[in-house]
Amino acid sequence: MFVIVTYDVDVRRVNKVRKILRKYLNWVQNSVFEGIISVSNLAKCKAELDKVVEDNDSVYFYELKNPYMLRKRVIGIEKNLFDEFL
Template identity: 55%
Template sequence: MFVIITYDVNEKRVNKVRKTLKKYITWTQNSVFEGEITVGKLTKCIAEVKKYLISNEDSLYIYRVSYSRNIKKDVIGVEKSHDELFL
């Protein structure tokens, strides 16, 4: 399945969340990740990220798309891929 994950996390925890998500899908914007992932890996990823979240302060949004062929993505301006910045 294809997922888009966005988050709003306290700056004290943001690097831990970002590093965890980077293990599973592509970092495309400051607080946005996207990519193909299996249900099992998504479950594992969410469990790892939840370790760093404080439920009354932070938020994590997960958009699941069963058929990635149904997605059309338009980028206006520079398409960023933060993963390419770190070789």
């Protein structure tokens, strides 16, 4: 499935949340990740985040069963913040 994740967490936990999400998805913008992920990996990701996120934080998951139903338009420069290794 295709997932978009946004988060708003306390500054003390931003790096922990970002590190977890980078293991599973592509970092496309500050506080926004997206990508194709299996149901089992999504469950693992959510379990890891559940250990870090506190009561005043929020993490939103937008799950699309069919990624072809999504139209993505970018105004300006599309950021490519994930690392590519050869």
